[in-house]
Amino acid sequence: MTERLVVAKVRGLHGLRGDIRIEILTDQPERRFRPGAVIFPEGGSTGLTVASAAAVVDGPGWRVRFEEVADRTTAEPLRDRYLEIALGPDDALAEGSYYWHELMGLAVTSPDGTVLGTVHDVYEVGETEAVVVRGGPAGEFDIPLVRALISAFEPRAGRFVVDPAVLDLDLRSADDRGPRPRGPRRRPGSRTKHAAPPAAPPAAPPAAPPAAPPAAETD
Numbered sequence: 380m381t382e383r384l385v386v387a388k389v390r391g392l393h394g395l396r397g398d399i400r401i402e403i404l405t406d407q408p409e410r411r412f413r414p415g416a417v418i419f420p421e422g423g424s425t426g427l428t429v430a431s432a433a434a435v436v437d438g439p440g441w442r443v444r445f446e447e448v449a450d451r452t453t454a455e456p457l458r459d460r461y462l463e464i465a466l467g468p469d470d471a472l473a474e475g476s477y478y479w480h481e482l483m484g485l486a487v488t489s490p491d492g493t494v495l496g497t498v499h500d501v502y503e504v505g506e507t508e509a510v511v512v513r514g515g516p517a518g519e520f521d522i523p524l525v526r527a528l529i530s531a532f533e534p535r536a537g538r539f540v541v542d543p544a545v546l547d548l549d550l551r552s553a554d555d556r557g558p559r560p561r562g563p564r565r566r567p568g569s570r571t572k573h574a575a576p577p578a579a580p581p582a583a584p585p586a587a588p589p590a591a592p593p594a595a596e597t598d
Contacts, residue, residue: 383419383463384470384478386411390440392458397448399457401441408432411464412443421461477534479508487512487522487539490530493550495543496520517548 386405393400405411412418412432419426427445434441448454479501487495487510496515501508509523522528522541531540543550 381465384466384480385421385461385463386418387441387443387462389457389460389462392451392454393442395451396444397450397454398442398444399448399454400435401443401462402439403441404461408434408441412441416464418445419463419465420457421463426465481534482510482539485534485539486537487515487541489543490540493543495541495548495550498539516550517543520546520548522546 384405386408387401387403389399390402391400392398410416412429414429414431416429417426418429427447430444430446432441432443448457482498482501485498487498489495494515495517496512496519498510499513500511502511503509504523507523507525509521511519511521513519524532528545529539529541531538533539
């Protein structure tokens with residue numbers, strides 16, 4: 380089965396002619412939603428052909444019309460669905476760039492091999508990206524994807540190495556640490572089935588030298 384990439388989420392319907400309003404989850408909306416492009420509702424096998432698409436003037440997101448969707452009733456099943464594209468040869472990333480979904484489940488270790496947890500989420504913070512790590516001795520923590528904090532970042536080789544001292548992580552058991560203070564949670568970014576980070580600070584197009592922690596490209 381051809382690999383797919385999430386590029387948007389349907390946030391609402393507009394008018395009676397089948398237009399939908401989408402949240403963009405790609406850095407290339409003009410390319411992904413160009414007239415004639417084929418978009419798949421998540422989990423569906425039948426593609427929809429973009430008839431027209433443009434950024435919304437009076438609010439966030441884009442407004443899209445598909446050739447196969449002629450009215451509001453036909454558009455209704457798309458509400459709150461993710462929209463995907465099939466990856467092709469033109470979607471290959473440069474060396475050192477990764478899609479966000481490639482990071483999910485990646486083990487994060489210390490230089491001595493201690494597993495600090497696994498990646499459960501990726502989100503944007505300012506002009507870079509961060510990952511949420513869970514399941515290790517330090518509990519849940521976030522790592523901004525910047526060079527100063529990461530020793531090695533090679534997701535396809537299964538390597539994501541950070542120094543607990545640099546991150547100020549407490550690796551004692553929960554009983555030894557005592558109750559963890561609660562603070563405000565960061566607002567997570569979009570669902571992470573798209574692009575992943577390459578080098579920091581972020582560059583466009585993103586690229587990171589070998590053995591350096593990538594920054595970000597989002598697709």
